[in-house]
Amino acid sequence: MSPGSSAVALDRAAVRLDGRDVWRDATLQVGQGEFVAVLGPNGAGKSTLLKALLGLVPLSAGKAEVFGRPVRRGNPEIGYLPQRRRFDPDLRIRAADLVRLGLDGASWGVPTPSVAKRSRVADMIALVGASAYAQRAIGELSGGEQQRILIAQALVGGARMLLLDEPLDSLDLNNQQAISELIRGVCRAEGVTVLLVAHDVNPILPFIDRVVYVAGGHVLCGHPEEVIRTDTLTRLYGAPVEVLRTTDGRLVVVGLYEPVSHHADGH
Amino acid sequence: MLGGLLDFHFMQNAYLAGTLVALLAGGAGYFVVLRGQSFAAHMLSQVGFPGAAAAVLLGFSPVLGLVAFCVAAALAIAWMGRDVEAGSRVESAAVGTILAFSLGLGLLFYHLYVGSAHGMFALLFGSVLGIGDRDVALTFAVVVASAAALAWAGRPLVFASVDPDVAEARGVPVRTLSAGFLLVLALAVAVTVQIVGTLLVFALLVAPGATALQLTARPLLGLAVSVALALAVTWLGLALAYFSDYPIGFLITSLAFGLYALVRASRAVRSWA
Ligand SMILES: Nc1ncnc2c1ncn2[C@@H]1O[C@H](COP(=O)(O)OP(=O)(O)OP(=O)(O)O)[C@@H](O)[C@H]1O
Ligand SMILES: [Mg+2]
Numbered sequence: 282m283s284p285g286s287s288a289v290a291l292d293r294a295a296v297r298l299d300g301r302d303v304w305r306d307a308t309l310q311v312g313q314g315e316f317v318a319v320l321g322p323n324g325a326g327k328s329t330l331l332k333a334l335l336g337l338v339p340l341s342a343g344k345a346e347v348f349g350r351p352v353r354r355g356n357p358e359i360g361y362l363p364q365r366r367r368f369d370p371d372l373r374i375r376a377a378d379l380v381r382l383g384l385d386g387a388s389w390g391v392p393t394p395s396v397a398k399r400s401r402v403a404d405m406i407a408l409v410g411a412s413a414y415a416q417r418a419i420g421e422l423s424g425g426e427q428q429r430i431l432i433a434q435a436l437v438g439g440a441r442m443l444l445l446d447e448p449l450d451s452l453d454l455n456n457q458q459a460i461s462e463l464i465r466g467v468c469r470a471e472g473v474t475v476l477l478v479a480h481d482v483n484p485i486l487p488f489i490d491r492v493v494y495v496a497g498g499h500v501l502c503g504h505p506e507e508v509i510r511t512d513t514l515t516r517l518y519g520a521p522v523e524v525l526r527t528t529d530g531r532l533v534v535v536g537l538y539e540p541v542s543h544h545a546d547g548h
Numbered sequence: 549m550l551g552g553l554l555d556f557h558f559m560q561n562a563y564l565a566g567t568l569v570a571l572l573a574g575g576a577g578y579f580v581v582l583r584g585q586s587f588a589a590h591m592l593s594q595v596g597f598p599g600a601a602a603a604v605l606l607g608f609s610p611v612l613g614l615v616a617f618c619v620a621a622a623l624a625i626a627w628m629g630r631d632v633e634a635g636s637r638v639e640s641a642a643v644g645t646i647l648a649f650s651l652g653l654g655l656l657f658y659h660l661y662v663g664s665a666h667g668m669f670a671l672l673f674g675s676v677l678g679i680g681d682r683d684v685a686l687t688f689a690v691v692v693a694s695a696a697a698l699a700w701a702g703r704p705l706v707f708a709s710v711d712p713d714v715a716e717a718r719g720v721p722v723r724t725l726s727a728g729f730l731l732v733l734a735l736a737v738a739v740t741v742q743i744v745g746t747l748l749v750f751a752l753l754v755a756p757g758a759t760a761l762q763l764t765a766r767p768l769l770g771l772a773v774s775v776a777l778a779l780a781v782t783w784l785g786l787a788l789a790y791f792s793d794y795p796i797g798f799l800i801t802s803l804a805f806g807l808y809a810l811v812r813a814s815r816a817v818r819s820w821a
Binding site for chain 2: 335337354355356357359361362363365368372373374375378379382383385386387388389390391392417418419434438
């Protein structure tokens with residue numbers, strides 16, 4: 282893959298926060314249209330990696346490029362879903378309005394009505410299967426319903442790259458599967474590059490083109506068959522993990538003891 | 549029944565100034581409530597009191613002191629809350645300490661002031677029936693400028709208010725907007741305090757927005773409802789004050805509170821039923 286055609290290119294990049302290197306010497310390339318899983322233990326710097334690609338966190342060394350150009354804040358080519366708590370229950374704005382902000386929320390000036398934009402928003406809401414509750418206030422929705430709305434918000438601007446920080450968090454098993462397939466579908470149909478942070482890799486395992494793993498101050502990149510293995514994952518998480526193959530050929534990752542911290546802290 | 553209401557020049561001025569103040573307070577108030585910054589707005593409206601008192605003491609026009617203190621307080625909260633979201637705990641704590649200090653200053657200036665207490669009373673409760681043509685002109689200029697700024701920055705401001713992380717990633721200058729909003733609010737509060745008083749500005753700045761947000765979760769509609777409610781309680785309050793002889797401040801705050809209480813009660817009944 283030539284550097285010019287890559288969606289993400291890091292060259293000996295480092296991020297320093299509070300006088301401490303989160304990770305350093307990160308060199309990797311992600312091809313356009315690839316579906317990338319970003320894995321690693323809590324506090325390793327996965328969210329920081331996405332923020333660095335968004336230009337929200339400055340590099341302390343090295344270079345980072347997105348679609349061949351240096352990272353910059355406000356790049357409309359990127360759709361972002363941050364890792365988050367739920368919205369405040371008393372936040373009074375409709376879910377559909379939140380999706381709409383993903384389309385033109387950053388533009389100055391007096392808003393004018395636009396049929397095209399309205400139908401684009403409605404289409405995205407329908408795509409993520411959220412039409413039934415899109416007219417309700419976002420704070421009233423369940424965690425999983427909010428997550429679908431946020432995925433629609435990330436998609437609505439027609440981004441060429443999606444940076445999704447634990448989008449499957451707070452979804453039930455069925456919805457994890459459905460949303461993963463949805464994201465994969467968009468990625469395939471429109472050539473969108475996806476970097477998806479996940480703690481539970483099983484729902485996305487069938488789609489992964491590439492794995493980026495963040496651990497111990499390093500960011501490494503590999504093919505799923507190299508990384509999704511008992512020995513590699515065990516080393517990566519510093520805890521016993523086993524990769525099994527089911528009778529129908531699918532891989533399943535199981536933690537031999539579930540670290541208590543996984544979903545309890547989130548932030 | 550409305551006979552005679554607008555016959556006098558002072559009532560015409562009161563309606564003009566009241567309308568302008570209500571337009572701005574209703575519009576800005578929607579954002580205040582959406583952003584969870586009611587306490588900051590409360591502080592800004594109170595800070596006018598020591599500001600004006602200081603100016604009077606030093607022999608300047610009160611409006612200069614109002615503007616200087618409000619702007620300084622807005623910049624102080626913007627700076628102290630620069631790393632946190634609007635309406636956060638850190639911001640509330642900063643607002644609280646500034647508020648306490650400024651009221652202390654107000655007490656000092658009042659203590660040092662040897663003139664009549666009437667001017668101080670007007671600052672707290674307004675002197676809406678004594679508004680001159682120059683006051684109306686100044687209010688008009690500030691309201692037009694602030695409303696234009698809010699209209700122009702309204703959409704990114706909503707984005708930054710409800711979803712700051714994504715807004716920032718999409719290139720919205722979240723912190724600058726936050727400081728800018730406080731600054732517009734400070735200017736607006738400063739010019740309106742001298743007309744309707746500290747208490748009235750605050751009632752018009754929070755109650756209509758809070759009521760509107762209870763009624764609808766649509767941003768544009770909410771903004772419109774907030775402005776309409778602010779206008780309605782101001783007009784009605786002025787008319788009642790003219791015909792009844794009760795203080796205008798009491799009437800407007802009661803109307804604003806009554807509407808809010810009614811809407812909260814009806815929502816509570818609906819969700820309970
Ligand atoms: N603003 C900040 N200032 C200082 N340190 C920070 C800041 N943000 C994050 N860190 C630190 O950087 C490290 C990486 O944080 P990051 O949020 O990227 O981890 P993560 O891999 O996403 O973890 P999780 O799985 O828990 O979401 C952590 O040790 C965290 O404490
Ligand atoms: Mg994270």
